[in-house]
Amino acid sequence: MIQCTDVSIAFQGKTVLDRIGLEIPDGAFLCLLGQSGCGKSTFLRLLAGLLKADSGSITIDGREVDGPEKACSVVFQDYSLFPWMTTGDNLMLALKAACPDKTRAELRNLAESYLELVGLGGAFHQYPSALSGGMRQRAAIARAISVPCRVLLMDEPFGALDPVNRAMLQDLVRTLHADSGGQRTVVFVTHDVDEALYLGTRIAVFGSSPGRLLALEDNSASRRLPREKLFADESTLALQRKIMSVYRADMEKKLNDKNLFHAGNGI
Amino acid sequence: MTRKEFELRQARRDRRIAVIGASIVFASLIALYAVLTDLTHALDPVLFPGLGVILPEMAASAPELFKGFLYSMRLLIPSLAAGILAGVTCGLVVGMHPKVKLVLMPLFRALNPVPPTMLIPYAIAVLPSFWLSSAVIIFLGVFWPVLMSTLHGVVMLEPRWIDNARCLQLTGRKLVFKVILPGAMPQIFAGVGSGLIFSFILLTVAEMFGAKAGMGFYVQYYADFAEYGKVLGGIIFLSAVVILLMTVFDRIQRRVLYWTNKR
Known part of the structure; x- marks a missing residue:
C-alpha cells in the first residue's frame, strides 16, 4: 500500500503541492487527473523518489520513500528509452540492474518475451528512432513491467500519440493491469477525463495553484465494461459529469486568479 | 521499396553527386593553375612554379615527405589522444558535480581563451625537449574545446534520461558509461572536431619553430631556400593528410552518433 500523509513541496517559494493526503491500496489503478501545472507530475516524481517532499511522508508498504524507489518503475511521455541503444538493449539494461545474477542469455530471453507481450516481437534489434511513437511507448511499457516492481508510475504516457494508437495502448495497459491479478499498483497521470474513466479504478482530481486533492472517486465498477459499453453506462456518465464540474470549477478559478499575471514582465 | 532501401539509394545518389561535383571543381582549379x-x-615562375615543377619535386621527395608524415604523427596522435581523454574525463567529472563546477568554472573561463600559440616560446623555455613542448601545446589546444563541449553535453542531457537512469537504479560506472557519456556524445564530438582542426594548425606552427623533421618543418625549411616547388608540394601533401584524417573522424562520428541522425 502507498500511504501519503500531508505531502507538501514548494519550488522557489511557490507552493506546488499543498498537504496531499492519499492512500493507494495494493492492486489499485489510480488516475491522477488535473490541468497542467497542478503538480500531478511532481507528485509522481515524489512517489518515484526522484524528488523529496518538504514536509509530510510517503511510504510504500510501510517503508519511507528515500531516493529512487526500487519498488517503482516509471514511463514518461517521451525520452523513456535511451536512443543510443537498441530496444532490446534498453530492456536488458533495466533487467540487468534489477536482476544482476541472471546470465546474458536469460536476460535476453526475458527481454524478448516482454517485447512480444506488448506486440513488439520484431523490434529487439531496432533503435528507438526507427520506431513510431506508439511503438516506443510499447517498448517503454515492456521495460517498465519487465523488472520486478509492484508499482508502475506513468506520466502522461500517451499524451503525444494519435487517437488510434492511444486507444490501443490504453487497452494494452488495462489488460496488463487486469492480468496482474492485483499484484501491480498503477499510478497514471493524465489530463484526459475519458482516459481516467476508462483506465482508473480510482480517480483523484487535483486542483491547481497550489496543487491539492479536490476529489477522490471510486471507479472500480468500470472494469466490468468494455470501452463502447462504458461510455453508454449511466453511472459512468454521472461520474464523468461530476469530475468535469470539479475540473471546470478549478480551471475557472485559475483563469480568474489575478496573481497569475504580472504587469510588465511579459513579452 | 522499404524505407531502408530508399534511404540507401538516396545516400548513394548523394555520394555520387558529391564525388563527381567535387572532382569537377578540383580539376577546374588545377587546370586554371596550369x-x-x-x-x-x-604568374611569376619562382613564386608560382608550374605543375611540371611541383609534381616531380613531390615524387622526388616522397621518402622525405613520408618521413615527415611519420614524425608529425608521432607528435600529433599521442597529444591528440591525451587531450581528448583528459578533456572528456575532466568534463564528465566536473559536469556531474555541480558544486565542483561552480568553483572551477571561473578558472575555465579565464584559461580557455588563452591562445596556445602564445605559449609556444614559454613552453620551449620551460620544458626539456622540443617534442614535449610541442606535445603540451597541441594537448592544450585539444583539451580546452573538448572539456568545454563535454561540460556542455553533460549539462544539456535530457533530464528525463537522468530520471530514467535513476529509476532503473543505475549508479556509478553504469550510469556514466551507459547514460551520461553516450548522451553527451554529440557535444563531445563537436568539441573533438574543433580540437582536431586546431591541432593541425598547432602541429604545423610548432614544427616551424624548432623541429628537425615533420610536415611543417619541411615547408618551413624549403621556404628558407626559396624552393617554392617543394613548399607547394609540402602544402598539398599536408592538405591530403588533413583530408584523410578528417574523413576517418567523420566515419567514426557517423558510426558513434548514428542515433542522432534519424530522430
Missing part, C-alpha cells in the same frame, strides 16, 4: 603557370607563364 593555364596560369605552365601554359601562359602569367
Whole structure:
C-alpha cells in the first residue's frame, strides 16, 4: 500500500503541492487527473523518489520513500528509452540492474518475451528512432513491467500519440493491469477525463495553484465494461459529469486568479 | 521499396553527386593553375612554379615527405589522444558535480581563451625537449574545446534520461558509461572536431619553430631556400593528410552518433 500523509513541496517559494493526503491500496489503478501545472507530475516524481517532499511522508508498504524507489518503475511521455541503444538493449539494461545474477542469455530471453507481450516481437534489434511513437511507448511499457516492481508510475504516457494508437495502448495497459491479478499498483497521470474513466479504478482530481486533492472517486465498477459499453453506462456518465464540474470549477478559478499575471514582465 | 532501401539509394545518389561535383571543381582549379603557370607563364615562375615543377619535386621527395608524415604523427596522435581523454574525463567529472563546477568554472573561463600559440616560446623555455613542448601545446589546444563541449553535453542531457537512469537504479560506472557519456556524445564530438582542426594548425606552427623533421618543418625549411616547388608540394601533401584524417573522424562520428541522425 502507498500511504501519503500531508505531502507538501514548494519550488522557489511557490507552493506546488499543498498537504496531499492519499492512500493507494495494493492492486489499485489510480488516475491522477488535473490541468497542467497542478503538480500531478511532481507528485509522481515524489512517489518515484526522484524528488523529496518538504514536509509530510510517503511510504510504500510501510517503508519511507528515500531516493529512487526500487519498488517503482516509471514511463514518461517521451525520452523513456535511451536512443543510443537498441530496444532490446534498453530492456536488458533495466533487467540487468534489477536482476544482476541472471546470465546474458536469460536476460535476453526475458527481454524478448516482454517485447512480444506488448506486440513488439520484431523490434529487439531496432533503435528507438526507427520506431513510431506508439511503438516506443510499447517498448517503454515492456521495460517498465519487465523488472520486478509492484508499482508502475506513468506520466502522461500517451499524451503525444494519435487517437488510434492511444486507444490501443490504453487497452494494452488495462489488460496488463487486469492480468496482474492485483499484484501491480498503477499510478497514471493524465489530463484526459475519458482516459481516467476508462483506465482508473480510482480517480483523484487535483486542483491547481497550489496543487491539492479536490476529489477522490471510486471507479472500480468500470472494469466490468468494455470501452463502447462504458461510455453508454449511466453511472459512468454521472461520474464523468461530476469530475468535469470539479475540473471546470478549478480551471475557472485559475483563469480568474489575478496573481497569475504580472504587469510588465511579459513579452 | 522499404524505407531502408530508399534511404540507401538516396545516400548513394548523394555520394555520387558529391564525388563527381567535387572532382569537377578540383580539376577546374588545377587546370586554371596550369593555364596560369605552365601554359601562359602569367604568374611569376619562382613564386608560382608550374605543375611540371611541383609534381616531380613531390615524387622526388616522397621518402622525405613520408618521413615527415611519420614524425608529425608521432607528435600529433599521442597529444591528440591525451587531450581528448583528459578533456572528456575532466568534463564528465566536473559536469556531474555541480558544486565542483561552480568553483572551477571561473578558472575555465579565464584559461580557455588563452591562445596556445602564445605559449609556444614559454613552453620551449620551460620544458626539456622540443617534442614535449610541442606535445603540451597541441594537448592544450585539444583539451580546452573538448572539456568545454563535454561540460556542455553533460549539462544539456535530457533530464528525463537522468530520471530514467535513476529509476532503473543505475549508479556509478553504469550510469556514466551507459547514460551520461553516450548522451553527451554529440557535444563531445563537436568539441573533438574543433580540437582536431586546431591541432593541425598547432602541429604545423610548432614544427616551424624548432623541429628537425615533420610536415611543417619541411615547408618551413624549403621556404628558407626559396624552393617554392617543394613548399607547394609540402602544402598539398599536408592538405591530403588533413583530408584523410578528417574523413576517418567523420566515419567514426557517423558510426558513434548514428542515433542522432534519424530522430
